[in-house]
Structure formats: C-alpha cells, structure tokens
Amino acid sequence: MAKKQKTFKPKARLPRGFGDRSPSDIRATDEMVAKIRKVYELYGFDPVETPMFEYTEALGKFLPDTDRPNAGVFSLQDDDDQWVSLRYDLTAPLARHVAENFQNINLPYRTYRNGWVFRNEKPGPGRFRQFMQFDADTVGAPGVQADAEMCMMMADTMEALGIARGDYVIRVNNRKVLDGVMEAIGIGGDEDADKRLSVLRAIDKLDKFGTEGVSLLLGEGRKDESGDFTKGAGLNGEQTKQVIAYIETGDVDGNEGVTELANIDKLVRAAGYDEDRIKIDPSCVRGLEYYTGPVFEAELLFDVTNEKGQKVQFGSVGGGGRYDGLVQRFMGQAVPATGFSIGVSRLMTALKNLGKLGAEEALAPVVVCVMDRDTESLGRYQKMVQSLREAGIRAEMFQGNPKNFGKQLQYADRRGCPIAIIQGADERDKGEVQIKDLLEGKKIAAEIESREEWTEARAAQFPVPEADLVAEVRKVLNRYCGDAV
RNA sequence: GCAGCUGUAGCUCAGUUGGUUAGAGCGCCGGAUUGUGGAUCCGGAGGUCGAUGGUUCGAGACCAUCCAGCUGUACCA
Known part of the structure; x- marks a missing residue:
C-alpha cells in the first residue's frame, strides 16, 4: 500500500506578457510584413538587421543595479561579466550599427528592418513584453524633407495594408514647439525640468482623458477608476489655461519648430497628401527623451471589437521622429537621423479584427x-x-x-x-x-x-x-x- | 511602484451561518461501434481547494503574511 509517489509537476503556463502565436497569427503577420516591405522598398530603403542582444550601455541604459537589475529591459551578464540586454526598440541598435560601421556607410543611409523587441515591464491588454516592430530610418539627412517623407511613407503603408483613407491619420508635431510653449508659461529653466516632463506627459494623454483630464493632470492631479490618485504637474490656473489653449490652437510665437512644421506641411501637401492623411497636431508628444525635432504618430480612427465583445480604441500603431543626438553618443560627431517604427503585433490584431488579414486561411491538408x-x-x-x-x-x-x-x-x-x-x-x-x-x-x-x-x-x-x-x-x-x- | 478585484480539475465555474469522502458542465481517454465524422448512452483518469502560519473539536470557507493573475493608474528609452 505504498503511497503514490509524488513527482514534480510543473505548471504549464506562459511567462506573463508573452504569447504563443497561432497559425493564423503567423500567416497574418507574414502577409503584413510583406506588404510593408514592398512600400519601403519602393521608397528606396534597403533591409539591414541587427541582433536581439546589445551591450547594455550601447542601448543607452544605465548599467543594471543590484536592486533591480532588469528594470525596463531584460538584462543578463555574459560569461565575461559584461552586461548585455535584449533590445527594447530597433532605433538604438541601428544607431550603434551606424556608429560602428560609419566608414563604410554611404550617407544618407536609408534602411528598414523588422523584428522582435522586448520590454521588461507590466503587460496590459494588448501590450506584451515581446512584440514585433517594423522600422525605417534615414541617417545623415538633416532637412525636414526627410521627416516629411517618413510621414508620407507611413501614410502609404497604412493604405497598403488595406486601411481606408479616413480610417487613419498621421499626426505630426515638433518637440521644439512644445519646448517653446513651456518657455512661454515660465517653466523653461533648469529648475523646472521635472515639471516640464510632467506637462509633456499630461499633454500626451489628451486622447485618453480628454481636455478635462489633461487639465487636472496639469494642475493638482487626477483620480483613476480604482480611486488611486495621480499627482499633477502643479501648474497654476493661468498656466494650465495657456497650455490647453496651445493644444487647441497650436499657436506659439516666433518658434523655429513652428517654421519646421509649416515646411513639412507644405512638402506633404505639394506631394498630394491632404489633412485627412497627414495632420499637424499640437497634442502629439511621443517619446520624451531622445527626439530632437519633428515627431509623428500613426493613429487608427476606427473602433475595433475585441474577442470579449468590447469596443476598443486602438489609437497609436506606430510613431517616430527626429533623433539627431543618438548616433552622436557613440562618436562625438553630430549625425542627424529620422525614422519611425510600426507596432506590427498591435496593428495585426486590429487588422485581423477588421477582417483585412487572414481572410483566406490555408486549406487544411x-x-x-x-x-x-x-x-x-x-x-x-x-x-x-x-x-x-x-x-x-x-x-x-x-x-x-x-x-x-x-x-x-x-x-x-x-x-x-x-x-x-x-x-x-x-x-x-x-x-x-x-x-x-x-x-x-x-x-x-x-x-x-x-x-x-x-x-x-x-x-x-x-x-x-x-x-x-x-x-x-x-x-x-x-x-x-x-x-x- | 500605487490602487481595486480575483485565486477550487486541462478550461469555465458551483460549494449554504465553519461540519462526514470537495461537485457540475465542457474537454480528454476507453467502450457501445476492429470499414466511416455529428448526435446519444455507459465507464474512466484527472485536485497538495495559490502558499505558509494562526483561530477552532473541526477550515475550501474565518484571520495574518506572502505569492500569482486580472483591471485601472504611474513609468516606458
């Protein structure tokens, strides 16, 4: 009557934030990637790939400290004790590639790549810790025509994927304009750096919380659904009013960024892209650290019903901007660059729900x-x-x-x-x-x-x-x- | 990180004011049927009740701590 021997039985479960890919997901992604690649090739871009691992310092992250060695990125120590990390986007590795191969690269350097990127942070609905991006960059082109072309290529890509005109928009703004606004309300000094960051973050949330929510975040703060309180930027009433006024009108006096935006506007209009495709939008903020000029974002304008039957606003499915300082980190020499990434995994989900992909399932054998x-x-x-x-x-x-x-x-x-x-x-x-x-x-x-x-x-x-x-x-x-x- | 909610079979869940051996549906395996899919009937396997400690004669249920998941929020190069 021996007792049943207990054997270790691991629980069959995925690490959180990671997902298995089904046959239809894989086929849909392949289909999408092929369509995107075709557009980029037409624009004259060439494929270049970098590996998934980079030295942590090359990614621009501080070396992992002993308390939280993997904050934000997945990092591990190689057998020579050097820290390496899984890439969290495709732009930082490209900057490393350009700096490392600068002698052999013919500027302007126009390349694209798609691949998995990893973020070690809390996953949410539609947000994973591994996801695919499709990236295109022009390195060594200082003028706004390079930025304008990025926007045009994004718009063309959306349409190549079957998204109708009017169902998407490329929103464009300029970091210099936002800086000008903050200067105008008197928080331009070094001592207000934190405040500026909070203001930018608040503006970025316009599509999520509306003008009212953004006002709260600019001022005292805001309560979320669970009752938790988010501290605001602490602007006074007059400052908040001015920021809101800027968001609604886009007006700032005598600003270099405004001129750049006007030039982008002229360029894309001349090329035949109207406001329903590429639009100057004062509330578009994007990545807060490394962008130095124009920033842009591709947004889906239709609702999608998810598998639980709820309506979901997909919102941003890609974005980018000018990052003139990123290659310079490695070389000391200024190398202007602009580019953007499409969130392939996110966009694939939206397109599949829309019935734009995987319509013709492979017939079973x-x-x-x-x-x-x-x-x-x-x-x-x-x-x-x-x-x-x-x-x-x-x-x-x-x-x-x-x-x-x-x-x-x-x-x-x-x-x-x-x-x-x-x-x-x-x-x-x-x-x-x-x-x-x-x-x-x-x-x-x-x-x-x-x-x-x-x-x-x-x-x-x-x-x-x-x-x-x-x-x-x-x-x-x-x-x-x-x-x- | 902060806040709210939830942890019982592979999945979805029930389990009464604390009371005997923890149940159902679906799925899986076998059989009715060794040459024909669906439906039906019969049988079977599958559980440290998230973990540890406590209260109690007695805990799946109550208390404490921890862990995990979900949702929101923050951060996001």
Whole structure:
C-alpha cells in the first residue's frame, strides 16, 4: 500500500506578457510584413538587421543595479561579466550599427528592418513584453524633407495594408514647439525640468482623458477608476489655461519648430497628401527623451471589437521622429537621423479584427486514411500522399493510432480537412480509392438523426480509379477554394 | 511602484451561518461501434481547494503574511 509517489509537476503556463502565436497569427503577420516591405522598398530603403542582444550601455541604459537589475529591459551578464540586454526598440541598435560601421556607410543611409523587441515591464491588454516592430530610418539627412517623407511613407503603408483613407491619420508635431510653449508659461529653466516632463506627459494623454483630464493632470492631479490618485504637474490656473489653449490652437510665437512644421506641411501637401492623411497636431508628444525635432504618430480612427465583445480604441500603431543626438553618443560627431517604427503585433490584431488579414486561411491538408497496417500497404498510402504533394496539394497520411477507423475521420473532421482518402482491401482489389468529401458530408450530417443512418449512408463519398486520384481530388478542392490549388 | 478585484480539475465555474469522502458542465481517454465524422448512452483518469502560519473539536470557507493573475493608474528609452 505504498503511497503514490509524488513527482514534480510543473505548471504549464506562459511567462506573463508573452504569447504563443497561432497559425493564423503567423500567416497574418507574414502577409503584413510583406506588404510593408514592398512600400519601403519602393521608397528606396534597403533591409539591414541587427541582433536581439546589445551591450547594455550601447542601448543607452544605465548599467543594471543590484536592486533591480532588469528594470525596463531584460538584462543578463555574459560569461565575461559584461552586461548585455535584449533590445527594447530597433532605433538604438541601428544607431550603434551606424556608429560602428560609419566608414563604410554611404550617407544618407536609408534602411528598414523588422523584428522582435522586448520590454521588461507590466503587460496590459494588448501590450506584451515581446512584440514585433517594423522600422525605417534615414541617417545623415538633416532637412525636414526627410521627416516629411517618413510621414508620407507611413501614410502609404497604412493604405497598403488595406486601411481606408479616413480610417487613419498621421499626426505630426515638433518637440521644439512644445519646448517653446513651456518657455512661454515660465517653466523653461533648469529648475523646472521635472515639471516640464510632467506637462509633456499630461499633454500626451489628451486622447485618453480628454481636455478635462489633461487639465487636472496639469494642475493638482487626477483620480483613476480604482480611486488611486495621480499627482499633477502643479501648474497654476493661468498656466494650465495657456497650455490647453496651445493644444487647441497650436499657436506659439516666433518658434523655429513652428517654421519646421509649416515646411513639412507644405512638402506633404505639394506631394498630394491632404489633412485627412497627414495632420499637424499640437497634442502629439511621443517619446520624451531622445527626439530632437519633428515627431509623428500613426493613429487608427476606427473602433475595433475585441474577442470579449468590447469596443476598443486602438489609437497609436506606430510613431517616430527626429533623433539627431543618438548616433552622436557613440562618436562625438553630430549625425542627424529620422525614422519611425510600426507596432506590427498591435496593428495585426486590429487588422485581423477588421477582417483585412487572414481572410483566406490555408486549406487544411487532405488526409489519407490507414486501413491495412502491414508495411506494404503503408507504403502504398504514403505513395498516394506523395503524388498529391507533387501536384502541389497539402496532404498527409494519418499518423495516429489507426486501430479505430472512426478516429481517423474524427481527426480529419476536427482539423477541418476537406477530403479523406480511403482504400481498404475491397477498393484495392478493384484498383480504386474512395474520395470522401468531408465538407459536403458535414452539411448532410445536420439532417441525419440516427447513427446507423449516418454510418450506412457513407455521405458524400465516391470511388474513383486509383490512377485518377490526383485529378479527382483537385476537382473537389476547386469547389472550395477556386484557384488556390 | 500605487490602487481595486480575483485565486477550487486541462478550461469555465458551483460549494449554504465553519461540519462526514470537495461537485457540475465542457474537454480528454476507453467502450457501445476492429470499414466511416455529428448526435446519444455507459465507464474512466484527472485536485497538495495559490502558499505558509494562526483561530477552532473541526477550515475550501474565518484571520495574518506572502505569492500569482486580472483591471485601472504611474513609468516606458
């Protein structure tokens, strides 16, 4: 009566913030990436990739301290004790690449890349700790025409992905303008650096909380849904009023940034991009540290219903801006650059819900059933499968336990297979195979009451000469997916 | 980080004021049916009740601490 031995049983669970990718997610992503790449290639950009790991200091992070060695980024110590980190975006690694290969790079340097990036922070709905970005950058182009082109390319990409004009907008602003506003309300000095940061963060939340919420955040602070209090920037009433007025009008006196924005505006209009595609927007803030001039953001304007049936505003699906200081970190020499990233994972979810992707699911394979289990027969089944594959038809031989024939059809049914091929001794003697149209049979099954009736009917099934197998299978498949096979 | 909510089978959940051996549906496996998918019927496996400590004759339930998850918020290069 020995007690049952306890063995360690790990819980099957994903690390939080990470997700497995389904066949349809992978196919949808591939489809998207191909479309984006096509646009970037048209604009004359070339692919360049960097690895997922970089030295932590190259990413511009402080070395991890002993208390929280992974704050924000995933970091680990290499066997030579040097800290390395998983990249958290594609821009910082590109700056490293440019600085390291500066001699061999022909400026302006126009490149794109897509890949996984990692952020070690709390995940939320639609926010993961691993996600894919698609990035394009022009390095060595100081003028606003490079920024204008980025905006145009973003707009073209949205449309190439099937997002209708009017369902997206590229919002453009300039960090210099925002700095000018803060100077105007008297918080331009070094002693107010923290306050400026709070003000920028407050403005950035306009689409989330509205003018009212932003006013609260600029002033005393704001209570969230759970009742927790967020401290505000501490501006007085008059200052708050001025900031709100700026957000609503975009007016700032005599500012270099305003001129730059006006030039971008002229450029994109001249190129045929109207306000419904690229729009100057004073509330667009974006990344607070490294941007030095124009910033831009791609926003989806439609609601999406998620799997729980709730309406969700997707909002920003990509953004970027000018980062003239990032390469300089490595070289001392100023190297202007501008670029943007698209959040592929986020955008993919939105497009899938919209029905713009994965409409044509790959058809499940034809299954060749196993009736006789002797080696010779198995070889014959495998040969049928091969002939189907050679004709470009997805096919497989049943690989499970073939003892119970019903299980084989159950398997095929659950996978959504269109056809099962059956050949037992009876058919073989006649030189035939049975083609069973499972999709047609499913329709018939709905009208049948008893199992006996169903079993006897051998629904939607017909014999063909073995030599005609491929042609007959193709005939049935064409009924379901036309030209796909 | 802060705040709110929630942890019971693979999944979704029930479990009465604290009371015997912790249940259901779905899913899974086997059988009815060794040559035919769905439906039906029968049987089976699957649980340290998130963890530890406490209160109690007795805790899945009550208390404390911790952990995890979800939601909001903050941070986000």
